[in-house]
Amino acid sequence: VRSADGKAIRLTVVGLALTAEQALAARRDPVKDWVKNHIKDAVEFSKSLGACVVGLGAYTSILTDAGRDIVENDVVVTTGNSLTAAAALSAIEKARRRLRIDQPRLAVVGATGNIGAVLAQVASRTIGELVLVGRPGSRNRIEEAARDLYQAALDGIGACHEDGLGRAILASPRF
Numbered sequence: 001v002r003s004a005d006g007k008a009i010r011l012t013v014v015g016l017a018l019t020a021e022q023a024l025a026a027r028r029d030p031v032k033d034w035v036k037n038h039i040k041d042a043v044e045f046s047k048s049l050g051a052c053v054v055g056l057g058a059y060t061s062i063l064t065d066a067g068r069d070i071v072e073n074d075v076v077v078t079t080g081n082s083l084t085a086a087a088a089l090s091a092i093e094k095a096r097r098r099l100r101i102d103q104p105r106l107a108v109v110g111a112t113g114n115i116g117a118v119l120a121q122v123a124s125r126t127i128g129e130l131v132l133v134g135r136p137g138s139r140n141r142i143e144e145a146a147r148d149l150y151q152a153a154l155d156g157i158g159a160c161h162e163d164g165l166g167r168a169i170l171a172s173p174r175f
Contacts, residue, residue, distance in 0.1 A: 012046065016038060016060065018059070039063065052075055053076045054072075054076070056077065066079055066081070066114060082118070088119055089119065092127075093126075103128050103129075105131065106129070107131040108130060108132055110133070111133055111142060112138050
């Protein structure tokens with residue numbers, strides 16, 4: 001793949017002989033070593049082809065605990081979550097500028113999921129107000145995510161003062 005400025009990257013897709021049904025069954029299987037070993041073999045094969053970054057897609061990320069079960073020293077293993085969150089943040093910023101929105105409010109649908117949590121955390125640095133949305137029955141997880149965001153904000157305020165005595169008044173989160 002070559003960009004408009006002439007820079008090139010070689011992309012190789014390594015497919016696994018694993019159906020969605022098999023992946024879902026493996027996810028429920030308490031002993032899923034067989035599928036993790038299959039994914040690890042694919043990572044090793046990718047390395048043998050010269051890969052320095054391996055992106056886990058589809059169920060391979062889910063089946064390896066977001067890639068945490070794949071520990072490699074000589075290759076970067078990543079999921080699509082970071083790319084998705086970065087693309088969403090870029091689109092939000094472009095829309096905010098195009099629409100001239102000075103005080104943005106962002107609703108993060110799926111705020112307790114991997115992508116939504118990262119999106120909320122990064123967006124909280126520049127977005128004035130966040131609304132966290134989750135599935136029915138996820139109130140506790142939403143409240144935990146809100147507490148984490150508040151704590152990160154407080155930590156950031158404290159870091160802005162030489163004496164570490166940042167102060168803030170926070171209202172209770174609305175759900």
